Amino acid sequence: MSAPILVAEGITRRFGQLAAVADVSFAVAERTVTSLIGPNGAGKSTIFNLLTGYVPLTGGRIAFRGTRIDGLATHRIARLGVARAFQIARPFRGLSVRDNVKVGALYGRDGPRDVAAATERGLRLAGLEAVAERPAAELTIGQLRRMEVARAIAARPDLLLADEPLAGLNPTESDEVLASLRGLVGEGMTVLLVEHDMPAVMKVSDRVLVLDAGRLIADGRPEDVTRDPRVIEAYLGAEAP
Amino acid sequence: MSARALMSVALGAAAVGGLAWLGTVLSPFHLRVGLSIFLSAGMAIGWYILGGFARYYSFGHTVFVGVGAFAAALTLQTWRFDGWVLQVATGVGAAMAASAVLAAVIALPILRLRGHYFTIAMLAVALVCAEAASAFPVFRGSIGLTLPDVAPPSVRPERFFYWMSLGAVTLAVAVAALIARARLGYGLFAIREDEDAAQMLGVPTTRCKVLAFLASGTITGLMGALYALNLGYITTDSVFRGALSLDMIVNSLVGGMGSLFGPLVGAVVMTLLTKVMLGDFLEYHLAITGLIVVAIVFLAPDGLLGLAEKAWRRVRGGNAGGGADPR
Ligand SMILES: Nc1ncnc2c1ncn2[C@@H]1O[C@H](COP(=O)(O)OP(=O)(O)OP(=O)(O)O)[C@@H](O)[C@H]1O
Ligand SMILES: [Mg+2]
Numbered sequence: 001m002s003a004p005i006l007v008a009e010g011i012t013r014r015f016g017q018l019a020a021v022a023d024v025s026f027a028v029a030e031r032t033v034t035s036l037i038g039p040n041g042a043g044k045s046t047i048f049n050l051l052t053g054y055v056p057l058t059g060g061r062i063a064f065r066g067t068r069i070d071g072l073a074t075h076r077i078a079r080l081g082v083a084r085a086f087q088i089a090r091p092f093r094g095l096s097v098r099d100n101v102k103v104g105a106l107y108g109r110d111g112p113r114d115v116a117a118a119t120e121r122g123l124r125l126a127g128l129e130a131v132a133e134r135p136a137a138e139l140t141i142g143q144l145r146r147m148e149v150a151r152a153i154a155a156r157p158d159l160l161l162a163d164e165p166l167a168g169l170n171p172t173e174s175d176e177v178l179a180s181l182r183g184l185v186g187e188g189m190t191v192l193l194v195e196h197d198m199p200a201v202m203k204v205s206d207r208v209l210v211l212d213a214g215r216l217i218a219d220g221r222p223e224d225v226t227r228d229p230r231v232i233e234a235y236l237g238a239e240a241p
Numbered sequence: 242m243s244a245r246a247l248m249s250v251a252l253g254a255a256a257v258g259g260l261a262w263l264g265t266v267l268s269p270f271h272l273r274v275g276l277s278i279f280l281s282a283g284m285a286i287g288w289y290i291l292g293g294f295a296r297y298y299s300f301g302h303t304v305f306v307g308v309g310a311f312a313a314a315l316t317l318q319t320w321r322f323d324g325w326v327l328q329v330a331t332g333v334g335a336a337m338a339a340s341a342v343l344a345a346v347i348a349l350p351i352l353r354l355r356g357h358y359f360t361i362a363m364l365a366v367a368l369v370c371a372e373a374a375s376a377f378p379v380f381r382g383s384i385g386l387t388l389p390d391v392a393p394p395s396v397r398p399e400r401f402f403y404w405m406s407l408g409a410v411t412l413a414v415a416v417a418a419l420i421a422r423a424r425l426g427y428g429l430f431a432i433r434e435d436e437d438a439a440q441m442l443g444v445p446t447t448r449c450k451v452l453a454f455l456a457s458g459t460i461t462g463l464m465g466a467l468y469a470l471n472l473g474y475i476t477t478d479s480v481f482r483g484a485l486s487l488d489m490i491v492n493s494l495v496g497g498m499g500s501l502f503g504p505l506v507g508a509v510v511m512t513l514l515t516k517v518m519l520g521d522f523l524e525y526h527l528a529i530t531g532l533i534v535v536a537i538v539f540l541a542p543d544g545l546l547g548l549a550e551k552a553w554r555r556v557r558g559g560n561a562g563g564g565a566d567p568r
Contacts, residue, residue, distance in 0.1 A: 052441055054437070054441060073440070074437075074440045074441045075440045075441070075442075075443050075444055075445045075446065078440075078441060078442055078443030079443045083442070083443075084441055086438070090435050090437075090438035091434075091435075092430065092431055092434035092435060092438070092439075093434060094430070094433070094434055095430055095431075095434060099427065099430070102427060103427050103428070103430075103431045103439070103442055103444065104442050104443075106424045106427050106428070107424075107427075107428065107442055107443035107444045107445075108442070108443055109443075112424050151442065155442065155443065
């Protein structure tokens with residue numbers, strides 16, 4: 001395996017009494033798809049908020065390519081090559097789909113170079129060419145999700161943080177997005193994926209991290225993780241009434 | 242340059258050429274109307290670079306008119322040149338430099354504030370600067386300052402200032418249009434739509450706002466210098482005027498905040514309405530402006546251009562889904 005692109009050491013985030021993320025450590029290997037799974041409220045999105053600098057850590061440290069990034073402003077982290085597709089889409093409603101994606105390309109890792117090409121590629125990989133001229137406000141939920149992915153891809157990140165990119169997509173669309181992500185990993189990108197669709201996670205991931213109530217309870221290959229009794233219990237426990 | 246951009250530039254150049262030619266035939270009264278429109282359009286465009294692109298509403302933009310006017314007056318009193326080119330260049334240059342410096346000094350503390358806090362902070366800045374212009378004897382704001390008559394003897398002053406302010410508006414529109422097409426423009430639009438999401442996509446939001454504020458203040462200061470040169474005599478009260486700040490905002494709202502045409506259309510309509518048609522009721526200017534704002538907010542939230550766009554879509558039979566920009 002290649003060197004880790006991202007290392008989180010003992011990262012912690014408290015909201016008052018609640019430890020949304022409690023002393024979590026993991027490393028993400030370059031050119032892999034690593035999935036972060038866990039029941040609702042486990043702290044997955046909070047980990048993305050910590051990695052992107054949107055929410056400050058209350059403990060621990062984060063290194064990207066060997067450099068500390070915790071404490072940096074969110075736009076600096078983005079410029080280093082970390083892009084994020086939000087769980088709840090945050091479109092620029094008044095802009096066209098193409099312009100939304102173009103913002104990603106203009107301010108991503110490579111800055112203003114090859115913006116048009118990066119924009120078109122993002123649109124194509126997310127299957128949004130047909131609606132490129134429409135204002136984002138007119139998109140369906142599924143299209144908005146894909147636009148999140150397109151905007152992040154256009155930034156040409158080294159590390160893509162995708163928060164439930166498949167939610168609300170039909171199986172065909174899901175497969176397309178997964179294939180795009182796999183393709184990008186083939187080209188050198190690394191993906192950290194949060195996803196509830198377990199068959200998809202099992203199919204696409206090189207490695208799976210399991211979070212429960214803010215703690216990391218498993219970390220390994222997909223097939224091993226699904227057999228882990230603690231994981232089974234966390235999921236059953238969460239689903240019991 | 243794309244074909245569309247080339248087309249816009251050609252149309253813009255033709256419009257400016259036409260207006261410049263009109264300057265040779267219009268009566269002095271109409272030249273003064275044109276001059277008023279250009280000055281208020283230029284200020285509105287200046288305001289729009291931050292207020293429209295990023296929706297950071299400054300309620301105190303008259304501070305740049307005032308600082309520009311005072312900088313022009315004070316430098317032209319200190320250094321007396323012969324010839325209108327040198328005089329105008331000195332006055333305008335001093336105004337732009339002073340506005341840029343002021344913008345740079347207040348930008349960082351004030352643009353860390355978001356939305357409404359920025360709006361209120363600009364109001365405070367304008368009040369403080371107006372007080373300073375009156376309170377410190379060097380500025381002579383309460384007695385007033387006289388500016389030299391810069392129009393060359395061979396040209397009527399109305400005509401001279403008509404052309405000067407047309408040139409300034411052209412510059413303002415060109416700068417604003419370039420910003421809108423540049424990376425900076427996209428950053429500002431992203432800030433307008435969702436500042437946190439913009440930042441997470443890598444937009445250096447503070448830097449974008451500071452740059453826009455610098456451009457905005459400098460252009461408004463330029464208009465302030467021409468405003469002062471045309472008046473010939475200024476006091477604190479005539480150039481640091483809340484009504485000027487209000488006009489810049491109202492012109493953009495009336496025309497529509499969807500594009501640069503908004504503040505232009507708004508300046509034309511509002512100047513004709515308040516200064517020409519209702520010119521005998523100048524003391525009611527603020528009341529009339531207030532009524533128009535209320536009417537716009539309720540009847541045409543996307544401004545006159547938004548209204549026209551809706552009507553156009555209806556005529557063409559498409560469904561009028563409102564503007565592309567529900568803000
Ligand atoms: N800004 C915040 N303030 C207070 N509590 C928060 C905040 N953000 C998250 N939390 C809490 O932290 C916990 C983890 O939330 P998080 O959104 O990270 O979960 P998640 O694993 O992404 O869940 P889901 O699968 O539903 O998206 C939840 O209990 C949530 O209420
Ligand atoms: Mg979540």
